[in-house]
Amino acid sequence: GQNIDQPTEMTATEGAIVQINCTYQTSGFNGLFWYQQHAGEAPTFLSYNVLDGLEEKGRFSSFLSRSKGYSYLLLKELQMKDSASYLCAVGDSNYQLIWGAGTKLIIKP
Amino acid sequence: IAGITQAPTSQILAAGRRMTLRCTQDMRHNAMYWYRQDLGLGLRLIHYSNTAGTTGKGEVPDGYSVSRANTDDFPLTLASAVPSQTSVYFCASSGTSDYNEQFFGPGTRLTVL
Numbered sequence: 664g665q666n667i668d669q670p671t672e673m674t675a676t677e678g679a680i681v682q683i684n685c686t687y688q689t690s691g692f693n694g695l696f697w698y699q700q701h702a703g704e705a706p707t708f709l710s711y712n713v714l715d716g717l718e719e720k721g722r723f724s725s726f727l728s729r730s731k732g733y734s735y736l737l738l739k740e741l742q743m744k745d746s747a748s749y750l751c752a753v754g755d756s757n758y759q760l761i762w763g764a765g766t767k768l769i770i771k772p
Numbered sequence: 773i774a775g776i777t778q779a780p781t782s783q784i785l786a787a788g789r790r791m792t793l794r795c796t797q798d799m800r801h802n803a804m805y806w807y808r809q810d811l812g813l814g815l816r817l818i819h820y821s822n823t824a825g826t827t828g829k830g831e832v833p834d835g836y837s838v839s840r841a842n843t844d845d846f847p848l849t850l851a852s853a854v855p856s857q858t859s860v861y862f863c864a865s866s867g868t869s870d871y872n873e874q875f876f877g878p879g880t881r882l883t884v885l
Contacts, residue, residue, distance in 0.1 A: 696873060705878050711871045713871065758872070759820065760815075762807075763814050764812060764814045
């Protein structure tokens with residue numbers, strides 16, 4: 664079957680760094696996406712990885728290892744506005760996205 | 773219109789009633805999707821459409837139907853609502869970038885009593 668695993672909840676301190684992990688097993692692989700979703704709002708696109716390695720975009724970076732079925736999202740210099748859920752999704756062989764349940768990130772002052 | 777709009781924003785519905793959730797995009801995206809999001813579960817695909825005139829079933833299609841008469845509109849119909857269809861429904865579209873990220877509408881919060 665197809666499966667995306669990520670931690671349910673994480674807590675971090677304002678100004679710190681946090682890493683959110685995602686492991687996946689899917690039928691085929693057509694890229695891995697990270698989305699941010701604030702409470703009561705729609706998901707918004709953060710990053711995309713299709714090749715192994717690190718993609719950096721400002722305070723956010725995303726890493727992919729296809730051989731390990733593993734990705735992480737790294738958030739630096741955490742701000743209170745980063746409190747949100749972070750969704751990992753993988754494109755399968757039909758180019759449909761398979762979604763993880765999301766990681767709720769709580770930022771404390 | 774800029775992006776994707778959904779209507780209504782929220783709705784309380786009696787079980788057994790018919791309901792259509794509306795979704796319109798103005799980005800000329802070929803692909804559109806309907807998801808439901810429930811607490812503790814990931815987004816689950818209900819139906820999708822890769823281009824106008826075609827539709828396909830997702831992971832949880834039972835009790836739902838869709839149509840895609842043109843590029844912009846992708847309505848989702850619940851023929852006879854049941855309480856288990858209480859959820860937040862998101863419409864999304866994709867199609868113009870190199871990696872086809874999905875853009876989401878604001879969602880419809882549906883409660884079936």
